[in-house]
Amino acid sequence: MISTESDARSYVADLAGDAAIARLDILIEELARENELQNLVAKATLGTVWQRHVADSAQLLQFCEPSSPWLDLGSGAGFPGLVIAAMRPEISVILIESRKRRVDWLERAVASMELTNCQVEGRRLESVESVSAGVISARAFAPLDRLLALSARFSTKDTCWVLPKGRSAAQEVRALPKNRRNMFHVEQSRTDPEAGIVVGRGQWSAKA
Numbered sequence: 001m002i003s004t005e006s007d008a009r010s011y012v013a014d015l016a017g018d019a020a021i022a023r024l025d026i027l028i029e030e031l032a033r034e035n036e037l038q039n040l041v042a043k044a045t046l047g048t049v050w051q052r053h054v055a056d057s058a059q060l061l062q063f064c065e066p067s068s069p070w071l072d073l074g075s076g077a078g079f080p081g082l083v084i085a086a087m088r089p090e091i092s093v094i095l096i097e098s099r100k101r102r103v104d105w106l107e108r109a110v111a112s113m114e115l116t117n118c119q120v121e122g123r124r125l126e127s128v129e130s131v132s133a134g135v136i137s138a139r140a141f142a143p144l145d146r147l148l149a150l151s152a153r154f155s156t157k158d159t160c161w162v163l164p165k166g167r168s169a170a171q172e173v174r175a176l177p178k179n180r181r182n183m184f185h186v187e188q189s190r191t192d193p194e195a196g197i198v199v200g201r202g203q204w205s206a207k208a
């Protein structure tokens, strides 16, 4: 379990190296500044930002082979999407976010971090043009059934899903229709012993 800030930083460095750490340091510095102006993350989490946000995002790389495009739904402050883009420059990452101030923040962060593999779709997911996603991630975006209904059209038989879901992960999977829920399983989070990540592969069909 990743239980200190230095553990979290080393964990990310081991997965992605110094260039990624340099980009993430920029993110953390700018996030602290921007959080004074808009509520991007809970203020209390800024002191443990490597554990609560950066490593929490980075761990998704251990559950899914990254492939393009990686769609991050409801990116908000940029987690996990900005972290994945910083750690995997060879993957194209699309951040989908509807709130204007957050879209502006994400665009500034992409520029400051000098990410050339990351694009911000500043609109509601419902109006984003369909693409075949290599990976779909979403942290704190929507209940699982709604998330799947909204994003089914981006999935193919090869799409990998990584959906941090906190304590409700297993319960949300159990609530899916019986004949289709077996494409998902729950992995334990490495940053929070009580949290689960819904992981799956395949195409979700919006119809039963």
Ligand SMILES: C[S@@+](CC[C@H](N)C(=O)[O-])C[C@H]1O[C@@H](n2cnc3c(N)ncnc32)[C@H](O)[C@@H]1O
Pocket: 073, 074, 075, 076, 077, 078, 079, 080, 096, 097, 098, 099, 102, 123, 124, 125, 126, 138, 139, 140, 141
């Ligand atoms: C609770 S925040 C989570 C942000 C980030 N993923 C994180 O974990 O820090 C959810 C974000 O989803 C965005 N959102 C909600 N519904 C959306 C939709 N239909 N399309 C695009 N973005 C949406 C909100 O504006 C908000 O920024």
